[in-house]
Amino acid sequence: MTMSDDGRPADIVLRLAGISKRFGDLRANDDISLELRRGEVLALLGENGAGKTTLMNILFGHYVADAGRIEAFGRPLLPGSPRAALDAGIGMVHQHFTLADNLTVQDNIVLGTEKLWSWRGHTARARARIANLAADFGLAVDPAKRIADLSVGERQRVEILKALYREARILILDEPTAVLTPQESEALFATLKKLVANGLSIIFISHKLNEVLAVSDRIVVLRQGRVVATRPTQGATSADLAELMVGRAVPMPKIEPQAAGAELLVLSGVRLVGPEGRAELDDVALAVREGEVHGLAGVSGNGQAALADLLCGLRRADAGSFRLLDQDMTGAETASIARLMGRIPEDRHAVGLIGDMSITENMIAERYRAAPFARHRLIDWRAARRFTQDIIAGFDVRCPGPQATTRLLSGGNMQKLILGRELSGEPRIILAAQPTRGLDIGAVAYVHEQLLAARRRGAGILLISEDLDELLSLSDRISVIYRGRLSAALPRAEFDVGRIGLMMAGHGFDGARHAA
């Protein structure tokens, strides 16, 4: 066993040495070494694409590293085996939960730990153990409830309980706060503090600076697959960390006050029923005005996607009305809404772009029927290419050329293409659904800049986001969506993280009717 410079061997519970992993030409992990000590929260900080998730997937045996080795509690860890990782006491809470919806909390926790033919018999003992763990670490959840009936925050607690039940000594949490309200995040942090006080070690993966500062003991910053800094949390500042993470200083977006004008997009009494007969939107009223950014806050899965589908013209309201620029759009076709509204969809890969087509073909996707791109059903590809070249130049898209296959571009460049397609016609109304999700900081800044430029020229923008910081810095007004219902809009003067957080958790929604 090797000794480290600053600790006795017993203090190091996990050691990653020289981990490298390539995907084609991309060095996802490049000679990464790090050590996790007993009883600490180690934050792994980095932008999307910095290599955090790849590294943890190697640790957990989902990938095999091209080079490097891993030791857990002083013993080498068999690569490529999740079983070996579990047996070594490593537990992972994924960003997307791995729970069986139709089983109870207890079944989910116990599943896979006991022999199939005997585990029913151990119910009482298992229940007692789960209750103890829950009480010790502040993970309140009813073991008899079905997963399907739990909130997202509760499901996350089940995931943590599952790891603890398997006697994990090392816990890895991948972007755990992405799906939580601010209050739920606080509760999670309290749990993490208790866990490390009991001798567990935690790797906390995040790209949110304030959380990392709040919860961790040490911080490892990854950039482009390499470790660029390892430092104690005490004394670190978010400005330093942001610069380390991005490699340069990051400007914060800001909006200047400006008077809002006429109502461009108006929903009233909108109800949308899902395939299972459940109302995904219920009595929704909303008005987006000229020259404002109207933010829509909410925890993931509370009806944002349904609302965006409705506004994009992909689904039609079961009740209520939808007006756009004083025209009734309640039963309108997708194409006629697309003509009036710039629409930035939530999923740029699956919905925004056709990956297997060229950039040019994607850029004309909403306008290929009419001049200047088509005459008598014949496409003028020269005109299409000229238009595409203008977008590539005007929106700073890095690509080999208009004929390049769209699938091969980075997420940031894909988003710039969508912005170009949707905003180059200077629409008066814009819907931006999660426009910065998964982008690196440079691309995020670019998206914000473009949205604010549209606001300055008087466009009305509905910004749907799960990133509360983004909403707070860009919005003139914020509404909160909770279980398909929309709150009244708060003006900028009344923005308050605590209050909005409580609304995201459903406070103030019971039985009340709302106006925009």
Next chain:
Amino acid sequence: MRLEPRVETPFYLWIAAPIAAIAASLVIAALLVMWAGAEPFAVFGLVAKGALGSQFALLETLTRATPLIFTGLAAAIAFRARLWNIGGEAQLYGGAVLAVLLGTGFLPLPAPVLVPLLFIAGAFAGALLLLGPTMLKTRFGVDEVVTTLLLNFIILLFVSFLLEGPLKDPMGLGWPQSRRVIEAAQLPRIIEGKRLHLGFVIAIAMAAIVWFVNARTTHGYEMRAVGFNPKAARFAGMKVDWVMMKVALFSGGLAAMAGVSEVTGLKGNLTLDLSPGFGYSGIVVAMLAMLHPLGVVAASIFVAAMFVGADAMSRQAGVPNYIAHVMVATALLTMVVGMLFTRFRVHWR
């Protein structure tokens, strides 16, 4: 061995992959020929000679390629839109039935009017045969692979009924065959006294039209967009179901033209062995052509050459002509592997 997605496919691979695929299938076929106790090079030589070695052989190959071009185009256009039309055989017979219904004297029109009319009417029948399964797919999510495949057997049985009953030739000595089409309904021969007929020219023209529609018109653009990503196409405002209908009409119509062309150009009447599986071979042709309409012409000639050449070879070398089926089938498999190399890079480790 590991596969890694390619960021970009170098152009030479688009050419090299099909050639390597065909070479690989020849190697595999050579092993089988040796197993059958013959000399591979001699056998391949006889196949080539039998398919291309004389004017007669060449014309025979092109005659055999004609229905394959139609059914290959039908499969290519449907597959590009991810509409898995396996019913080329049914659509082909649908077209043939129409050709016989209208071409045996029911419409006493001069040839320049009657021939186009037969093609249009036949295409219409084929289009309708694919429209049903397509509507079931878009409305109810019924798998079109199953419905179009099973429709082949239903239509074949239906044709069998027609040939035993209403369409049976009274002068046919009891054989299940239809009456012959009238003179005006027969396609002229391209070279006097040879079997190659105008259908071949029509097939080439259809390939050019399909290429043009694909590359230059909004219809072709919509069909490709819907095939690659229906969600994104819908988001952009395309009417995905309607585009699918257009694809179905186009594809079913093309497959049916193969039937019209065989009846009016070659056979003269309808029998149950009008098509030795041209509808299915069209799928192979489309895959070998990587769904490109002009590639379909080349792939059809290749497949036809295999069959025509193997017939000639088996008479001389004593190797069963089933070797042609094996070669076409292995060519398809090696082509699929070849396509893999255009999308992935292989690391041997």
